[in-house]
Amino acid sequence: MTALGNIVKNVDGGFKGDCLTTNDILGPFYREDAPVRSDLTYEGLSGNRITLTGKVFKPDCVTPIKNAQIEIWHCNVNGEYDNDSKEYRQRAKWMTNDKGEYTFKTILPGKYLNGALYRPSHIHFRITAPGYKEIVSQIYFKGDPHITKDPWAADKKAVHRILEIAPQDTLGGLSILFNIYLENV
Numbered sequence: 747m748t749a750l751g752n753i754v755k756n757v758d759g760g761f762k763g764d765c766l767t768t769n770d771i772l773g774p775f776y777r778e779d780a781p782v783r784s785d786l787t788y789e790g791l792s793g794n795r796i797t798l799t800g801k802v803f804k805p806d807c808v809t810p811i812k813n814a815q816i817e818i819w820h821c822n823v824n825g826e827y828d829n830d831s832k833e834y835r836q837r838a839k840w841m842t843n844d845k846g847e848y849t850f851k852t853i854l855p856g857k858y859l860n861g862a863l864y865r866p867s868h869i870h871f872r873i874t875a876p877g878y879k880e881i882v883s884q885i886y887f888k889g890d891p892h893i894t895k896d897p898w899a900a901d902k903k904a905v906h907r908i909l910e911i912a913p914q915d916t917l918g919g920l921s922i923l924f925n926i927y928l929e930n931v
Contacts, residue, residue: 765807765927768903770884773870775827780817780837786852788835793823793853797914800924801846802873807927810846814875814928815839818850820868825858854911854920857892866892866899871926878928885909885924 787795802814817839821827828835836855842848857864866886873881886899886908893899893908907924914921 766929767881767883767926769882770898772882775829777837780834780839783838784840784850786836786838786850791853794920796852796854796920796922798850798852798922800848800926802842802926803846805929811875812842812844812846814842814873816848817872819870820855821858823856825856863895864892866890866896873926875928877931879931887911
């Protein structure tokens with residue numbers, strides 16, 4: 747995903763864009779104190795492996811933010827969240843590098859019933875950086891048949907958070923790119 751919308755040069759020579767990442771619900775399964783790690787996989791874990799990468803940008807849509815904290819969480823392939831274990835499975839946090847980049851290795855999440863409907867496969871995000879507004883958001887995946895009936899994924903604000911899953915290598919690895927654009931406080 748590239749910068750969305752327009753970028754305009756300000757009178758002061760800086761830039762301002764309309765590429766900001768939209769918020770989504772926190773959901774009922776958030777847990778504080780996720781471990782600092784970028785690899786959420788472990789021996790015996792079921793599911794298609796994915797590499798989730800991206801950059802975090804300032805509101806000008808082009809300048810990366812270093813040391814932004816990216817926190818992710820999602821369910822396993824059976825649609826279950828780890829709400830109690832010491833392992834914090836499918837939960838992690840990581841800091842962006844000097845180029846604003848982050849990477850997580852994990853699995854493509856399953857689905858679960860939310861009332862009478864299945865939630866589409868999704869990954870939750872919480873992004874914080876000093877001087878910027880916190881974002882709580884979710885990403886979804888193109889082609890998921892449950893997106894159209896899900897009240898959050900079907901919202902027009904989520905359109906740029908419905909992402910392609912691309913083959914990464916010859917071994918069946920998959921990759922997802924999600925760039926994040928923060929707003930000043």
